Amino acid sequence: MKKSLLLKRLITMIVYLGELLFVFYIGIGYFKSGAMFDVVGLFLIASIFCIPAGVATCLIASTMQEYDKKVRTVRAFVFAVFLFYALILFYLLFMGRYRLRAWTIGNVGFNINAFNINLVPFRTIATYIRQYFSGSINKSIIIENLMGNLFVFAPMGLLLPCLFKSLRKFNKFIIAMIIILVAVESAQLLTNTGSMDIDDIILNLAGAIIFFAVWKLHVLQQLLKKFYIVEM
Missing domain, CATH: 1.20.1300 (3 helical TM bundles of succinate and fumarate reductases)
Incomplete structure (x- = not known):
């Protein structure tokens, strides 16, 4: 050798x-x-x-x-x-720190009274924006929530296309992400570890789409092929 x-x-x-x-x-x-x-x-x-x-x-x-x-x-x-x-x-x-409370106090399971659901698009986002400019809430909390939701699922835009050839098509990637995000929101809702908010899905999906667009860049594709992540 x-x-x-x-x-x-x-x-x-x-x-x-x-x-x-x-x-x-x-x-x-x-x-x-x-x-x-x-x-x-x-x-x-x-x-x-x-x-x-x-x-x-x-x-x-x-x-x-x-x-x-x-x-x-x-x-x-x-x-x-x-x-x-x-x-x-x-x-x-x-x-996480705030999610764990639902488990430690036994507040896990189907409890319709505990549900917090928002199915109106951009309602939560608009509320955060109004609170940001009015100063009625700590601005760092607003930024963390909005940016956190935007980027927490963003790596999916890189990882899923790398691993699954069928998800390299935009329409199939979008469908897969919507299924994943709805499943996650539903699981949080049913375990009382979070609420179901369509704005979370919108922000999560937007972040994933941004990274998917980056994945599609010719320069990145050449780099991925060079390092054997994507086949030539």
């Missing part, structure tokens, strides 16, 4: 080992302290985990001779990232 190939594989093993130790350290710290991660903290941890692991995966793929094997290796990593992201979403949407 050439020294360069051996060096690349050694570096990859070191990075993977470091990532496992990092996850173990974070997990131990979390269970010992009983702390609740916030959105920024979670995505920071995800970045620290995914970026080095992604570089290592591309590095190990570059040592392989067969093109199909390279694609399978990198796609397996992308799928792992998707699962990691799905776990973060589940935590934020159902197990």
